[in-house]
Amino acid sequence: MHLTFLGTSAANAYPEPFCACEHCHQARALGGRSLRKRSAMLINHDLLIDLGPDILASANQHRISLTQVRFCLQTHAHADHLDLSHLQSRSPAFGVVGTPVLDFFASETTLHQADAIYRTFLAHEPLLTPATETALRVRFHAVEPMHPFKAGPYRIIPFPTNHAPGALLFAIEDGVHTLFYATDSTSWEEAIWEGFHRFALQFDVVILDHTYGPNQPPGEDHLSANHVITYAHRLAEEGRLRDGAHILATHIAHEGNPPHPQLVTFAAQHGYEIAFDGLQISL
Numbered sequence: 001m002h003l004t005f006l007g008t009s010a011a012n013a014y015p016e017p018f019c020a021c022e023h024c025h026q027a028r029a030l031g032g033r034s035l036r037k038r039s040a041m042l043i044n045h046d047l048l049i050d051l052g053p054d055i056l057a058s059a060n061q062h063r064i065s066l067t068q069v070r071f072c073l074q075t076h077a078h079a080d081h082l083d084l085s086h087l088q089s090r091s092p093a094f095g096v097v098g099t100p101v102l103d104f105f106a107s108e109t110t111l112h113q114a115d116a117i118y119r120t121f122l123a124h125e126p127l128l129t130p131a132t133e134t135a136l137r138v139r140f141h142a143v144e145p146m147h148p149f150k151a152g153p154y155r156i157i158p159f160p161t162n163h164a165p166g167a168l169l170f171a172i173e174d175g176v177h178t179l180f181y182a183t184d185s186t187s188w189e190e191a192i193w194e195g196f197h198r199f200a201l202q203f204d205v206v207i208l209d210h211t212y213g214p215n216q217p218p219g220e221d222h223l224s225a226n227h228v229i230t231y232a233h234r235l236a237e238e239g240r241l242r243d244g245a246h247i248l249a250t251h252i253a254h255e256g257n258p259p260h261p262q263l264v265t266f267a268a269q270h271g272y273e274i275a276f277d278g279l280q281i282s283l
């Protein structure tokens with residue numbers, strides 16, 4: 001399994017271009033890994049997590065082609081994770097050559113929210129119809145928490161989160177390695193831990209929401225550094241981590257998180273790693 005982080009910031013980029021805070025000043029001066037686009041990731045060359053607003057800019061910056069993307073797992077419909085104009089711009093109507101049909105998986109709620117966005121702002125016609133699927137070369141699939149499904153070579157298990165109606169976290173297995181992708185989650189409900197047990201999951205990589213930083217009180221809609229530390233310990237205690245497993249933080253906001261070098265130092269003291277845009281990991 002080959003992982004590429006296309007973006008690692010929270011809803012506003014890091015630095016937030018409109019922000020004059022110390023972290024944003026420092027990040028602009030440092031550049032490099034301290035510059036974050038909004039969160040999305042690519043698995044191998046064919047599985048995208050989130051049709052995010054920055055995936056085109058990120059793919060071009062890191063010289064990554066998305067021509068082989070066959071599957072998209074959509075966590076939820078918030079604007080920092082879903083830009084439906086990508087479905088239009090990758091379609092034959094925009095002169096794009098050779099795009100495979102995209103199997104797009106999301107909760108029923110997220111699909112209906114996407115339909116409303118598409119009708120209102122993009123095309124003035126419904127999204128979830130066979131005609132639109134044909135025109136956009138996409139197939140929409142509603143998936144439910146705790147109901148595993150197959151996507152090509154992958155077995156996917158969606159997990160629930162109270163972050164937003166219909167929001168999902170995903171466990172992804174390719175038959176050899178297992179990943180858990182958990183941006184945009186509130187404090188985990190016990191059902192998540194029970195699901196790890198029920199499906200006998202052991203992870204090679206766990207990617208966690210780190211919206212709120214060290215010493216910052218957690219908000220109600222996202223995880224914080226303290227959550228990541230606590231969950232990393234519990235994952236280890238419950239035997240959910242394979243030898244050499246990576247715990248990586250993503251969805252990093254500017255308010256409470258220092259620029260990349262300082263955040264890396266903090267995380268290393270607590271046994272986890274900080275993702276950055278363009279980071280690639282081969283398992």
Ligand SMILES: [Zn+2]
Nearest residue numbers: 010011080184
């Ligand atoms: Zn988000």
Ligand SMILES: [Zn+2]
Nearest residue numbers: 019021024254
């Ligand atoms: Zn700032």
Ligand SMILES: [Zn+2]
Nearest residue numbers: 076078164184
């Ligand atoms: Zn969100």
